[in-house]
Amino acid sequence: MFEATVTKEAEPGHRVIAVVGDLDLASADTLVDTVRHMLADGAAVDVTIDLTGASFLDSSGVRALLLVHRATAEQGGSLRVSGARGIVADVLRITAVDEYLGVVPPAKAPPERGPSVGQLPG
């Protein structure tokens, strides 16, 4: 299952896209097309992708976020990615794209860590 719902924000030119379900090979194009249409209409340059409802993210989903980032940058706009939790946040961290994509941690829950990071006591 996949849904991408667009909402207008108070600031002009800012749109939030709430992603629900699996952002993967099957749904990646839908997200990219949604953003491209929005940008082509001139409706928005600044985009927030809200991943609060995203349950899965694979490499094709990460690539979709990167394509959205490039599309907004080409219009002089920006991308933020918010709400990533659990395995979705893990994938962004492992792929090391979190800083580049402007990933912000969810508002309430602290960012989750993977099983362990770096060197453990031997």
Next chain:
Amino acid sequence: MASYPADLYRALADLITAGHLVQPSAMADTVNESLRPLGMRCRIFLVDLEQRALRALPEAGTAAPEPLPVEDGLAGEAFMNVRMRRSPERPDMLWVPVMDGTERLGVAELTVPVDLPVDDADTHAALTAMTGLLGHLIQAKTSYGDTLRTIRRSRPMSIQGELLWQNLPPLTFATDNVVISALLEPCYEVGGDSFDYAVDNDVVHLGIFDAVGHGLTAGLTTVLTLAAVRAARSRGGDLVDLALAGDQALTSQFSDLRYTSAVLAELDIRTGLLRYLNAGHPAPVVIRGGRAVAYLDERRRMPLGLSDPQGAVAEYQLELGDRLLLYSDGVTEAHVPGGPQFGLDRLIELAQRNIADGLPAPEILRRLTRAVVDRQNGQLNDDATLMMVDWTTAAGPRILP
């Protein structure tokens, strides 16, 4: 009367000479012509890519026997444990592992004269030398035809599989100080995963790669990355140069942000110092004394193809006996719909159990891969790659017959 070791070595020399003018499909017949004067007969079986069955080489005038299971029977036992096995019912029948160096290719069923002193050390050494030569010959002949390649396939190979398998190094390599073993699934439909290694001047170069997406496009992406990294390595580049070469190759050929996550590493097998660069890939694990003691994820950069200037080389000091386990996310994320993921903890636990059982490294990987594939009821929807590097002092006895 008969002088078996000497006769065996003479047959071996005959085989080397005869082998020069043999087409791949006639390998088995040529081997048997060399053995006939000794009253011996040989049936060669090669393991299929998924390492589930041993498949007989064709012989003129005889129907091919059914494939033999790896996990059941004497042939499979000889293959799994890399040890010669003698049939309890038929003392004239031996199963001998066929190796290309340390790479397990299959087994040979040898019918020998009843008076052959198999347990005699010299005879045993001569038999092992003979099957060792068989392995080298089979490997050398494989490139010249389709027979020896296709015998190892239980079903047709996809285009991306053809592309990838031609570019992978052999699945196992060892010196006295290090054992490297790797395995990749699904063998026939593999898409974006690949691995690489090269051992020169006491340095092991390692790479594991996972290109975005699936199918042929992912296959092209991963093979391009592999070639770019290899070219930079042969020019003497350091790990950062290798990553930059991957970036450049991918951005020059694809304009749509095709990327490949990777770990590139160099292990000095004199000192155990491991240098690595993690480009957006799951962190390799260092296993020591049955526990994970480190996850190699320091100084990460984004995957190759995304031209991230931030990545840098990190270091980790291995201890003798450590095992380095590299894997792709298709291993840890393997699951059936609604079921739990295979998980890193399970992977480490299983690896440790097999290490403790004293199994040869390629057999450990075969069992781990089998467990991952079984977790998805035999149907992987993502590539799964495992690579294990064992820094050790006694590699030989465990993986040679």
